[in-house]
Amino acid sequence: MARTLEDVLARRTRALFLNAQAAIRMAPRVVEFMARELDQNSQWEAEQLRSFQQAAQNYVVGRL
DSSP states (O other), X not given: OOOSHHIIIIIISOHHHHOHHHHHHHHHHHHHHHHHHHXXXXXXXXXXXXXXXXXXXXXXXXXX
């Protein structure tokens, strides 16, 4: 069972590996769905989003 945003977008859907920029764009909406399903609050959402965006920067292609 996926419990983190990174787990969903990287490992479960592989979106991060296929298109990091698209995964970054979809992350806010995905974390909203996850928070509702996992009964989490907005603080959890913010932390998940921050953590994912930080990790995802390492996968963006074409940046210097």
